[in-house]
Amino acid sequence: MSKGDAQPAPDLSLVQRWFQAVITHPDGLAAGEAASAAEQILPEAPGASRIDDLIAPSSKLSPHERLSVYASAFHARLVECLGETFPILKRTLGEDVFAGFAMGYLQAYPSKSYTLNELGTQFPRYLGESRPPREGEVPDWADFLIELATLEWTIEQVFDGPGIERTPTLTAERLASIEPSKWPTLRLQTAPCLRLLAFAFPVNDYFSAMRQDETAALDMPSPRESWLAVTRRDYVVRRIDLTQAQFAVLSSLQGGAAVEEAIAAADAWLPADDAALAGMIRAWFEQWSATGLFVDVIEA
Amino acid sequence: MMAMPRLGHANLGLGVGLRSTHYGHILKEQPAVDWFEVISENYMDSQGRPRYVIEQIAERYPLVMHGVSLSIGSTDPLDRTYLSRLKGLAQAVKPKWISDHICWTGVAGRNTHDLLPIPFTEANLKHVVDRVKVVQDILERPFVLENPSTYVTFRGSTMSEWEFTSRLAEEADCGLLLDVNNVYVSSFNHDLDPIEFIRSLPHERIVQFHLAGHSTYPTHLIDTHDNHVIDPVWELYRLAHELTGGVSTLLEWDARIPPFEVVHAEVLKAKRHMRGLEHHPDRVVPTAHDAPSSKIAADAPRPGHHPVGKVLPSDVPHPLHHLTAEVE
Numbered sequence: 001m002s003k004g005d006a007q008p009a010p011d012l013s014l015v016q017r018w019f020q021a022v023i024t025h026p027d028g029l030a031a032g033e034a035a036s037a038a039e040q041i042l043p044e045a046p047g048a049s050r051i052d053d054l055i056a057p058s059s060k061l062s063p064h065e066r067l068s069v070y071a072s073a074f075h076a077r078l079v080e081c082l083g084e085t086f087p088i089l090k091r092t093l094g095e096d097v098f099a100g101f102a103m104g105y106l107q108a109y110p111s112k113s114y115t116l117n118e119l120g121t122q123f124p125r126y127l128g129e130s131r132p133p134r135e136g137e138v139p140d141w142a143d144f145l146i147e148l149a150t151l152e153w154t155i156e157q158v159f160d161g162p163g164i165e166r167t168p169t170l171t172a173e174r175l176a177s178i179e180p181s182k183w184p185t186l187r188l189q190t191a192p193c194l195r196l197l198a199f200a201f202p203v204n205d206y207f208s209a210m211r212q213d214e215t216a217a218l219d220m221p222s223p224r225e226s227w228l229a230v231t232r233r234d235y236v237v238r239r240i241d242l243t244q245a246q247f248a249v250l251s252s253l254q255g256g257a258a259v260e261e262a263i264a265a266a267d268a269w270l271p272a273d274d275a276a277l278a279g280m281i282r283a284w285f286e287q288w289s290a291t292g293l294f295v296d297v298i299e300a
Numbered sequence: 301m302m303a304m305p306r307l308g309h310a311n312l313g314l315g316v317g318l319r320s321t322h323y324g325h326i327l328k329e330q331p332a333v334d335w336f337e338v339i340s341e342n343y344m345d346s347q348g349r350p351r352y353v354i355e356q357i358a359e360r361y362p363l364v365m366h367g368v369s370l371s372i373g374s375t376d377p378l379d380r381t382y383l384s385r386l387k388g389l390a391q392a393v394k395p396k397w398i399s400d401h402i403c404w405t406g407v408a409g410r411n412t413h414d415l416l417p418i419p420f421t422e423a424n425l426k427h428v429v430d431r432v433k434v435v436q437d438i439l440e441r442p443f444v445l446e447n448p449s450t451y452v453t454f455r456g457s458t459m460s461e462w463e464f465t466s467r468l469a470e471e472a473d474c475g476l477l478l479d480v481n482n483v484y485v486s487s488f489n490h491d492l493d494p495i496e497f498i499r500s501l502p503h504e505r506i507v508q509f510h511l512a513g514h515s516t517y518p519t520h521l522i523d524t525h526d527n528h529v530i531d532p533v534w535e536l537y538r539l540a541h542e543l544t545g546g547v548s549t550l551l552e553w554d555a556r557i558p559p560f561e562v563v564h565a566e567v568l569k570a571k572r573h574m575r576g577l578e579h580h581p582d583r584v585v586p587t588a589h590d591a592p593s594s595k596i597a598a599d600a601p602r603p604g605h606h607p608v609g610k611v612l613p614s615d616v617p618h619p620l621h622h623l624t625a626e627v628e
Contacts, residue, residue: 012424013375015454016407016416024412056453059491060519066489069451069520073617074412081413081622111411114369114382115341116622119413159625160348235349237627 018042018050023070024110026103032071078106078119085120086152088210089145091217104130117160124149139200139223147199151207154195154230155237162192163232170294172286178299184260185300188253191293193232196242196251202226204239233292240291245269246284250293258300303504305545307475309397309442312362312548314567319553320623322560323353333564335362337550339621340398341369344389350623358393364508364550365395366477368621369411372435372445373404373418373428383438390441396548397442397507399477402428402465414617419454420464425471432472444507445469446477449485449514449523449617461486462500469505476501478544479510480537481529485521494536503543511537511567512552522617525554528566538573546574555616 018041025032033050037043044050055063079102083090090098108129109122127149131142169191178186197203202224210216227247229240242250245266252262263270263281271277288294313334318326320342325331336357343354357363369382390398403415418424436443447465459467469476478501487494513527529537529551537549551567 011421012373012419012427013407015419015456016375016404019416020407020410020412023414024410054454054456056455056457058453058489058520063452065519066452069522069617070414070416073522074414076616077413080616084622084624111406111413112409114379114411115345116413117342117345119622155625155627159627160346160350160623162347165352232348235352235626237625239627 014042015054018054019070022051023067023074024106025071026075026107029064029068029071075103075106078111079103081116081119082123085156086123086149088207089148089152091210092145092148092220101127101130117156120153120156124153141220143223144201144203144220147201147203148207151197151199151203151228151230154197155239158193158195158230158232158237159235163235164191164193164292164295165233165235167295169292170289170297172289175285175289175294175297178297182299184258186259187256187298187300188259188294189296189298190250190254191231191295194250194254194293195230196247196254197228197230198247199226199228204228204241207239229293231291231293238291243269249284250288303502305504306507306547307442307505309475309507310362310548311546312364312396314570315362315364315548315550316560316563316567317366317550317552317554318354318357319557320350320353321557322563323349325560327353327356329560330360331560331564333361335364335396335548335550337364337366337552338393338395340365340367340386340389342621342623343393344385346623349626354393363393363395364548365390365393365398366446367398367400368413368415369405370400370435371403371405371411372400372431373402373416373424374407375404375427376407376409378431378434383435387439387441390439395441397444397475398439399444399446399475399508401446401448402468403448415448415450417448417450417452417454418464420457420459420461422458425459425464425467428468429472432468432474436472436474442475442507444475444477446479446510447482447486448479449482449489449521451489451520451522453490460497460500461490461492462497466500466502469502474505475507476505477508477510478506478540478547479512480540481510481512481514481533482523484533484536485514485523488521495539498536498540498543503545506540506544506547509537509540509547509549510552511549511570512554524617525552526556529569534569534573537570541570541574554621 018036021036021041022029022032025035029051042050051063051067055067057063058066079099082102083098093101105123105126108126111119124146127146134140200223202221204226206218206221209218227242227244229242229250231238248266248269249262252265257265271280315335315337316333318336318338338354343350367386386398401415404418405414405416406412445468447461465476483494483497486492487497511529511533512525513529515522515524515526549567549570551563553563
């Protein structure tokens with residue numbers, strides 16, 4: 001602790017650790033009280049209740065009833081916040097099942113951030129860690145839910161993260177002005193808001209369909225590989241479907257590869273005919289630069 | 301030396317809490333609002349639309365930064381990263397002052413994202429006073445603390461909330477944000493007299509008022525910020541206005557948020573109560589025992605009044621400040 005900070009009052013420290021343990025326990029106040037006693041945070045005498053010792057009653061409510069307002073609020077607030085961050089996942093699972101996952105997550109990864117905007121950081125990971133074992137090689141419903149959570153968390157990050165609204169982006173005209181002979185060695189700096197996602201399910205199609213009809217209860221789609229770019233323009237998050245080849249090229253470019261290397265990385269999915277390939281690549285780069293996926297070009 | 305009214309800070313008039321659902325309306329219409337209060341945590345790390353919006357609004361309106369995560373009462377060390385980012389935002393948008401709550405939000409490195417109560421003791425008062433002084437030294441801007449709505453009291457408290465609040469402000473030399481609705485909610489929940497609460501504060505240290513709606517249960521009230529301000533709270537506002545001579549007044553509406561015009565119209569009702577004061581200087585204001593057993597319950601049923609003594613899923617108490625992403 002640096003000079004100037006107050007020394008913590010020991011009594012308050014214990015009261016706060018106890019209070020927090022009691023109101024945040026997923027199984028309620030009594031379980032929280034037992035857990036805090038087990039951890040030797042203000043252990044209670046046999047037959048006594050720390051809640052009754054520490055909390056005063058009001059004329060209308062007992063200490064337990066009063067403290068339960070905080071316990072209910074803790075879970076309700078954070079589950080609601082996660083529901084706002086993962087709205088399509090919540091609708092897919094239904095409110096109760098989603099709340100169950102959310103409660104488990106809050107115990108496994110309690111918030112350590114000063115902002116609720118970070119609350120969902122580990123939620124996709126938690127779903128992955130708590131999933132049942134997959135039967136066979138085929139992606140299953142758990143994979144789909146994890147992918148859907150990954151998409152929604154990516155949208156959240158892209159919305160409030162760094163963007164291109166205040167910086168110039170690489171224009172199609174600037175790209176077109178570069179001599180063709182220099183193209184193989186060009187390196188393109190991708191926009192800081194660009195995220196590239198590969199899925200085992202058509203997650204973006206499902207996300208769009210659910211958003212289009214707010215009352216829809218769609219079946220989980222069958223597995224089908226899909227690729228997606230998530231980016232932001234004018235402060236609004238945009239989703240761009242990609243082919244596998246486009247995903248491979250953009251991923252390589254984002255990783256710092258030169259254009260020639262990036263195209264080589266996608267070789268398996270590209271046409272063998274050179275003229276057709278050149279036309280296709282040109283069209284992609286025009287489209288991507290018009291969409292603001294690149295902020296700069298570095299000529300070798 | 302006697303402090304100046306409002307500690308010398310300006311009376312900004314009648315303001316509204318900035319909420320993301322109103323961004324488009326405010327930027328387009330530029331409504332004639334006296335000032336805005338923003339939730340600091342929603343903007344201090346933003347590199348997207350929230351940050352753009354706050355900079356636009358800071359150019360056109362007086363601004364105050366209101367935080368929910370300082371955790372001034374926690375026994376964890378102060379979060380220097382948080383304070384640094386808070387200060388960075390303040391340098392960018394130049395708020396008239398920075399506020400937070402007399403509470404703690406978590407301990408042992410965790411954040412409950414709630415405004416949790418502190419036992420009112422001499423030791424805890426000293427703890428909070430010392431931390432406020434550190435925060436003021438770091439922020440180098442006027443710093444103001446708000447009385448929160450609370451739902452428990454501690455047997456170990458040795459002083460009243462208003463004594464703790466008053467001494468905190470005096471000893472740390474900071475301002476007070478008097479949340480009139482919180483006085484009403486806490487007074488009902490703890491069988492206190494809201495008039496004594498407000499009369500007992502150092503009025504010259506009050507630099508801002510908060511107003512909001514709450515949810516009513518038979519046994520307690522919850523500070524949900526999801527409704528109109530009820531008449532007994534307006535009566536307390538009238539008293540606070542009289543005792544302070546008038547300070548910057550801000551309406552908070554955080555759940556089931558109506559169109560901007562409705563929120564703005566709600567805070568403009570304060571004018572009536574200022575004028576009413578001139579006509580009815582001896583008007584009787586409510587006590588804790590008036591509400592909600594007689595005055596409010598007589599109005600039932602009304603939105604926000606619940607017949608059961610249980611928190612409904614829709615009644616998440618303030619604060620719930622999460623920005624929803626905009627996606628095409």
